[in-house]
Amino acid sequence: MRVNFEVNQKSTPGSAQRTLQVLEVILKNGPIKPAEICQKSGLGRSAVHRAIHVLVDQGWIRHQLGNRACVATYQFDQMAVDANFSQPVQDKIYPVLKELCSAHYLHGDIAFLFSGGHVKLVESTESKVDTNINISMITSDIAAAIFSIMEPVQITRLTSRTLQNIDAQENEEIVSGNLAKRIVQARQDGNMAWSADQHAISIPFQDETQLFGAVRLRQKTTTSTARQILLFVASELQTRLPEVFK
Numbered sequence: 597m598r599v600n601f602e603v604n605q606k607s608t609p610g611s612a613q614r615t616l617q618v619l620e621v622i623l624k625n626g627p628i629k630p631a632e633i634c635q636k637s638g639l640g641r642s643a644v645h646r647a648i649h650v651l652v653d654q655g656w657i658r659h660q661l662g663n664r665a666c667v668a669t670y671q672f673d674q675m676a677v678d679a680n681f682s683q684p685v686q687d688k689i690y691p692v693l694k695e696l697c698s699a700h701y702l703h704g705d706i707a708f709l710f711s712g713g714h715v716k717l718v719e720s721t722e723s724k725v726d727t728n729i730n731i732s733m734i735t736s737d738i739a740a741a742i743f744s745i746m747e748p749v750q751i752t753r754l755t756s757r758t759l760q761n762i763d764a765q766e767n768e769e770i771v772s773g774n775l776a777k778r779i780v781q782a783r784q785d786g787n788m789a790w791s792a793d794q795h796a797i798s799i800p801f802q803d804e805t806q807l808f809g810a811v812r813l814r815q816k817t818t819t820s821t822a823r824q825i826l827l828f829v830a831s832e833l834q835t836r837l838p839e840v841f842k
Contacts, residue, residue, distance in 0.1 A: 611646070614644075615647040618637060618639070618648060618651065619651055621633050621637050622657055626666055626668055627660050627663075628666055628667075629664065630648060630666070648666060655671045655672075656672040657669060685804075686809075688839075688840055689801075689840060690706075693721070700828070700829050701816050702721075702814060702816060703816055704721045704811060705719070705722075705738075706718055706719040706809065708807060708809040709733075709808040709809060713733065713754045713758055715736065715738060715742065716728065722814075734775055735766055737796065737797075738798045740782050740798070741800040743782070744779055744783045744788075744800060787799070787800055788830060795814065795815045796813065798810045801840045813829055
């Protein structure tokens with residue numbers, strides 16, 4: 597009975613799922629004929645043809661001249677170019693961060709240091725947080741965490757570029773040596789940077805493409821055990837994702 601149940605589940609996917617299966621096969625193997633799509637997707641002939649009809653109607657694929665093989669169109673390619681994709685390391689962090697934040701009543705943010713010297717918040721468990729915004733490379737605890745795992749020459753290069761467009765507070769943070777002190781403190785704290793009120797902690801990472809970033813954990817409400825909870829969750833994050841938080 598168990599085998600029959602699994603076969604029935606697999607053989608009756610919804611139309612949207614079947615269309616996505618067919619699209620995936622075409623993207624990976626195209627130009628490809630309908631009969632080959634059936635073989636690679638495990639779907640029946642009628643289901644494949646219905647999916648192809650939908651995809652052609654949407655302009656995402658077309659038939660090649662002569663052999664009727666299916667191939668993705670430039671329209672789909674352009675959609676992919678313009679799309680805002682999640683980074684591979686972001687995809688690894690997301691499920692673990694979501695689980696830990698939910699279990700320990702925390703908020704979690706993901707930020708990246710992108711080329712050009714911009715630290716940007718890209719994702720947050722808190723719906724009210726404005727993502728895809730730039731974060732100060734000088735005053736933020738996220739930046740201090742990221743700097744803590746970078747080489748001195750990399751930090752100098754980035755901060756020198758940033759000096760061309762900073763406000764008075766950020767300038768004072770550099771001149772006074774506070775930025776350097778916060779980076780040193782983060783290294784002493786195991787490459788983790790605390791916020792001024794100790795109710796948020798940032799843990800840096802660097803992926804296989806050399807993209808730097810950080811996860812920030814924040815208390816939803818101020819508690820007497822805030823520091824202990826944040827340290828525990830930060831440790832769990834590092835333990836669960838050792839390939840990310842090296």
